[in-house]
Amino acid sequence: MGAAQLVELAVGGLAIGCIYSLIALGMTMIIRATGIVHFAQGEVMMVGSVLGLSALLLLHLPFLAVLLVGMAIAGIAAVAIELGIYRTLRMRGTPLANIIIATIGVSILLQNVVQLAWGSEPKSYPKLFATDHYTFGAAKLSPQLIWIIVLGVVVMLALQAFLRWTRTGIAMQAAAQDPEAAQLMGINLTRSTAITFLIGGVLAGAAGVLLGSMFFASFSMGFLPGIKAFVAATLGGLGSIGGAMVGGILFGLLETFGAVWISTAYKDAIGMVLLIVILLVFPQGLAGLVRRGR
Amino acid sequence: MVRMSLVATVVSFGFAVLAGNAFAQVKIGIFGPMTGDAAGYGQSLREAVEMVVADKNAKGGLLGQKIQVVVGDDAGKPEQAVSVAKRLASSDNVVIMLGSISSPASLAASQVAQQTQTAQIVISGTAQRITTQGNPWVFRSAVPDTKLAGDLADFVNEKFAGKKKVAFLYVNDDFGRGGIEGFKARAKNYGIEPVADEKYTRGDLDFTAQLARIKNANPDFVVEWSRYAEGALIAKQRLQAGIGAPFLGSDGAAHPKYLELGTPSVNGVYYATHFSPSTVAGNKTGEAFIERVKTTLKKDPDFVHAQAFDAITAAIAAIEKAGSTDKTKIRDALRTVDFDGARGRFKFDQKGDPELVTHIVLVRDGKETNGRK
Structure with missing residues (x-):
């Protein structure tokens, strides 16, 4: 394998890894704030992707605007689900395990609603970039992949800045670490949880538009990436924001290179075997490794 | 009374x-x-x-x-x-x-x-x-599927005589495996040798790894057994991977959505089909x-x-x-x-199957044309 191909594969793996990271970040933030393992996160991504495409086709928006529209729609959808379903369940004292099962229900519901309302056939995003590929030395790189990596990293850095330097971000961190103490300090928990879902949805929406522009948008597109993002979040350490980012990117790279170097027939199995091995050695995931090292 | x-x-x-x-x-x-x-x-x-x-x-x-x-x-x-x-x-x-x-x-x-x-x-x-x-x-x-895949092998032998190195790329289920088996069975009569055998799971979106392996195997042509959604993605990604070898697809690609989703990347792809208005000319x-x-x-x-x-x-x-x-x-x-x-x-053969010659389509400018012409 030449250096050019190595670069091409690495960029491909990084791009798909960024998408996993964006979904995994939402999952991990929701777990920190509420303890809910949100299995419908892949479908929130799908909603952002299909409605982002509809906005693009109806309003002829430029790509960055479509990205923002997809993020906004997915964010609103996530908040609506939180306020309408999960919060109601929590207020009624439903055990956490049942709420987690309800997230699977939400996942199936979203797929069916979109299938009925939007159609069951995949639709492709229009061609977004004038050039077919950028050339770096001998390596040919698709502009889409580069943009996914750039935008993915920008969104993740913005999230870090938000959590570290804004009042709301700090309040969310506090509420996630110790809800009772945070509430005593005057933090509105309901509001903080809703904002967590909003941000998780926004990140998933970004992943949806990016993934849709690279491949297709369809009602079933969220399932496999959702499961893989969940694995990536676990790999990084459930509940750790840095872990979700690194876990997603690592999972994307491993999946790509594992398939090339070992066998494409075991592409999905390679990532899962790695997950099991890491959890056996470091039960807290990669984040546990970092904490132990300190 | x-x-x-x-x-x-x-x-x-x-x-x-x-x-x-x-x-x-x-x-x-x-x-x-x-x-x-x-x-x-x-x-x-x-x-x-x-x-x-x-x-x-x-x-x-x-x-x-x-x-x-x-x-x-x-x-x-x-x-x-x-x-x-x-x-x-x-x-x-x-x-x-x-x-x-x-x-x-x-x-x-x-x-x-x-x-x-x-x-x-x-x-x-x-x-x-x-x-x-x-x-x-x-x-x-x-x-039937085995005849369709076998007829595709006949077609390759006629159209690309001298090209003997084939790479396979297919969905890992009955449809994909059955098609590739059917192709292999007929292709071995012509001395066509597989140099790569790559599978994917139904619903996969990213074929970078499979295409990288195929590129490294340097085949003369690629036989690809997919349904239309995955097939259109593969057509797109094969160009990004820089594979210039001809692609031959299955009846799974013979769906208007394949052209809709895959144009312009599907231009130049051949596929076997059960029926196409483009191949009946003269009948x-x-x-x-x-x-x-x-x-x-x-x-x-x-x-x-x-x-x-x-x-x-x-x-x-x-x-x-x-x-x-x-x-x-x-x-x-x-x-x-x-x-x-x-x-x-x-007419029907001994088994009850039709004795038809499989139609083969070549995509040109986003439209089906007769691949045998």
């Missing part, structure tokens, strides 16, 4: 009318998914059959009687196909039945064909085992069939229209040849029918 005889007269008159109705018509049964996910295919089956039957009835019918089409709905499910086929053969007394669309439903119904001794012409089920069960009552209009029956569908149904014919058209034409020809509605005579006559169908010269 008068009252009694009056009642008897009325009753016997009633029977005579009923019997008259029942025997004045030749009943042909069709079944397929009329509801559910695949209802569009069931609809095409029904449209094509009713179109041919209406023409035939307008010209005086069959054996001096009108043809009546009895429609059954199997919803694409094998268990429902069994009960529908039973109803058609037993209580509706059809002389022959046409159906179904999916392989599992067709195979399940073929047991009923044997039990009730009613000939069945499968419309779209392509699984080879439907006609290799030793069941003398089952025939098929679709080209008068085929051209007339396309015109007829366009004027009657106000749409372009799909492959089920073509398969159903040939099946009902074969059924009518067999009944005419048998000269009676005796089901065994009709079955025997089916073995000897030979006519110009929508897809070419049509």
